[in-house]
Each structure stands twice: as C-alpha cells, then as structure tokens.
Amino acid sequence: MGVIGKRVAYYPGCSLEGAARAYDVSTRIVAKELGLELDYLEDYNCCGAMESKNVTFMGTMLLNARNMSLARKQGHNVIVAPCNGCSFSLQRAEYFLETDRAVFEKVNALLREGGVDPLDQIPQTYHILEWFYHEAGPQKVKEKTRKPLRGLKVANYYGCLYTRPHFYARTYAHAGGQEEEVRPRRRDTADDDEHPYYMNALLEAAGATSVEFEPMHTQCCGGPHSLSDEAVSEKFVMMILQTAKRNGADIIATECPLCHASLEMYRHRLMLKGVPDVDVPAAYFTQLLGLAFGYSANDVKLKDNLSDPLPVLKRLGLA
C-alpha cells in the first residue's frame, strides 16, 4: 500500500465535465472519504481518445505530452485518470516517449514551439481504480462504510483498456524486438491482466456481492466505434448485458465513462427492440461506494444515469 502517493494530479477528461458528471462528482466524494487528494489539472486538453491516434501519431503524442507537462508544472509525478480511454492514451504516450528517443526529442521541441514547458521527466499515469485500491484499499473502504450495500449483486465491468495492453501499463517495453527493462514501475500496482479484481474487492468491502462475470468483464463494448459501427457495438453490448443478467446481477458497476455511455445507450436500443435479458442498469463504481459511505442518491447524481438504477437500489433499501 501507499506506492503511488496520496496527492496526485487529477485528469478528469472531457467526458467527466459533461455527460459523465456523475462520475466526477462521485469520484471526488470517494477520494475525500478515503483521505486522498485530487489536484485538478488546470487547463488540460483532450487526450485524443481512441480516435486521434488513428489520424495522427505525432499530434496525439503532443496532446498527451501537453497534459504531462501541465502536471509537471503543478509539481506532480503521478497523473490519475478515471477514464479507461484517458489513462490508456497517457500511458501509450508514456510508452512511446520512453522507448523512442527520437519521438521524445521531437515532442519536446514541438512543445517548446507551442509555448508549453518541455518535459523534464515523464509522469506516470494510473487508472483511478488502481489508485483507490493501493492508496486506500478494501480495509479503508470497510472502515468508511456506513450503509453496506447488503444484498446488491454486482457485475463488475472493467472494459478493455484498464488492463490492456500490459506493456503500455506495465514494467517493460519492447523496443526493436528486445525486451528491455525500462524502469521497474507498475509491476506492483497494475491489476491482474486477465482476471482483474480491484473493483470486486472494493465493492465487496462495501458489502456488495460480485456475480460471476468472466469473460465478459473485459469484453469490449464497441468502444471507439459506438457511434460509427452500430451493428458491432450492439452485439457486444448485448452479450455483456445478457451475461450479467443471466448470472443474476442487479446492477453493472462501471469504471469508464465511455463504456458506461455505450452500455446505457445500447441497453436502451436493445430494449426497444425487445431483446430479452438486457435490462440491467449501470452505475459507476464510485456512485455505489458513495452510497455505501452514507451519501444520498442525489449526492452521487444517480439520476444522471440514463439506465436508471434507482428502482433496483430502492428495492434493496440502498438509496
């Protein structure tokens, strides 16, 4: 415990300041309760998500390097992002900056040209779930729980980029065919690649029960193609929702605004089409933790969720 740091730069990402406001609000609540401090990254820009990287390599490096530079300016070595896409983008940039000297130098020159401080050091990015797990952990969550989520059966949905790919998020890089130890960084903090369990552990500590959800817990929701390739996304979301429902879940816990939006949007469309077993609502894991810590449904903005988890939570007397 305690390897990442209690005070970190917080990169919320565009989504959390708009449609996923609930995630932002509840994340702040949970962090405060767990005694952790988020230092808002002033004037950040979009990480480029999964889209820009297909259009421009250097441009995407620059977008992320600018955010890293802002974090350095605020005196941080660690950035925490609550979105799978954002944490992936920052980690990807970290990987290329670290393994490719030419990229690093070019990026720094361009940053200078654009009026941004060049990087003296490359800050490391963690997903907020890892941070909560390592800096607070299940024990602390248990201590803080005032209203246990008793009887709530949760399907913990991690999505793709929280665990994948391991060498952006992990210890070593493959530079030019050789496995090089770049620096021993994330080996101790990253979640299990194929069987992630941090969210299960935190929610279980808050009194919830996790249902069996493999392998759908890391199955793609359609992600960056949610809007551009509806047929595929719809099928993937159907598989996820049906597995959750048939395994007895009351609710799906999410940890990425894009996964969350995709699940909710396609859940709605699938229900319109009359597809069976897709009516499990979704909530951010921080919303559920917030409820367990004694906050009201209004505090964690449960009404923002389009899939409306309130009836289920009310039935169990949790909201």
Place this chain on the structure above:
Amino acid sequence: MAIHERSLVEPERILRKERLVVDGVDVSGDWNLIILPRVINDYDLDFAKEIINSPDGKTINQCYQCSYCTASCPVHNYWDERYNPRHFIYLARLGLIDELQKRADVMWRCVSCHKCTHRCPKGVLVEEVLKVILRTMAKKGLIDEYPSKKFDKFFTESVLEYGRIEDGELLFGWIEKQGYKVFKDPILKKPIPFLGETPEWLKQLTIKPIKSMNIGFLVLNAKHMLFHPRTKNWSRFKQVLRKVMQEEGALSH
C-alpha cells in the same frame, strides 16, 4: 477434411469431388478435396517499408504468424471471421495490396480493444500496426472512405479546434454527418436537439432525463453544447498541432 481458416480460401479455389482418381490411383474419401494454388502476380514491398518506418508500426516485423491475436479478437470471433489480424499483417508484409483491398469492408472494424496487442507473444503492437496499415492504405488512395475514419477525423478536428470535445456536439454532429437534418440555431450555429430529424432511439433516450427532471444535468449539457468548453492558452499550441498534422498528411484541408 476440415479446412482451417476457411474464410481465407476463396470458394473458387476449393475443388471437391465425389470420386477422385489421380494418376490412376483412386483417392476418394478423405482425399477428395483440393485447394487450388494461389497465383500472386503483383506485390508492393515499399508498402511494408512505409509501415516499418513509422514509430507505431515498426513492430510489424516481429510477427511470427502464430495467430494468437486472431484467436483473441472479438471482431473475428463474434462478428465476421474474415476479420483476421494475423492475415492482414501477413498480407501487408508481402505487399499483397489487392488481397488487402478485397477485405476493405471488414478491415476498419477493429474496436481497439487491444486483446491482440496484449496477448501477442512477440511484442507486436498489433492494434497499432493494423491502424498503420489502414492509414497507409488511405494515404495512398488504396481504400475508400470508411465509417470509422470519418468519425476519427471528425473527432480529431473537434479536438484541434477547441482543445476539448463535448459529447452532445459530437453526437449531433455525427448524426448530421450520417445524413440526418439537424436543426441549428441561427446565431451560434449549434445543433438543437429535437427540432430537426433525430433517430428514434436517440429521441427516446433523451426524453428520459427530461422526464426525471434532472435540471442540473440538462442545464450543464445544454450550456456545453452552446458554448463549447475550450482549453485556454490553446491558439499557439493549436498552430503547432496543425503543422504536425499537415506534415503527416492528416488534414483534409
């Protein structure tokens, strides 16, 4: 006899006979099926070179064709088995452009889940490499416009303009790009939900928060749609970004 990766063999090349006699020997039964050889008459080795020379595509040469990536890929497994990352890498390295073009309708379908990259035993950045293959094909005019590329461009241009994206504008802007008529207010030229054409599912989806009267949420998102959140101190950085993208040939104008 089972044919492995059946989707890779064109039906014209599969010969199946009830009774088959080769050089006077009756080989009926297990041996009644023949796959005719493939004739390669055009290849372009410069294609692979261009991929190897890009920072995100250089790992392509580490591939030893084990197909772990394909076995992991959800698009291959649950959508269309013609989507085959291992095969795309193979074709790109050999420079068999026409074979790649035959698969243009599925090649863009990668959902960037990174199962392939994650599991590749050789450290190939498979997802990145596939995107570089697509990017290179598009740059050389070897592939038509495909939906995800349109969206990627649309998204990136929004980032370039404002420094940040806004969900509502992204959604309605994309709907407009798909051919729906979106109504825009005359002054700020921003899309106004419900007044124009909206897909039925979206209408119903947006009615929900209105019904549950979540005023704060609505006001926030409406505000963002009218006044796009911006990154301050963006203009100088934007110029550099634009320059870089122009160098890479990534801007359409």
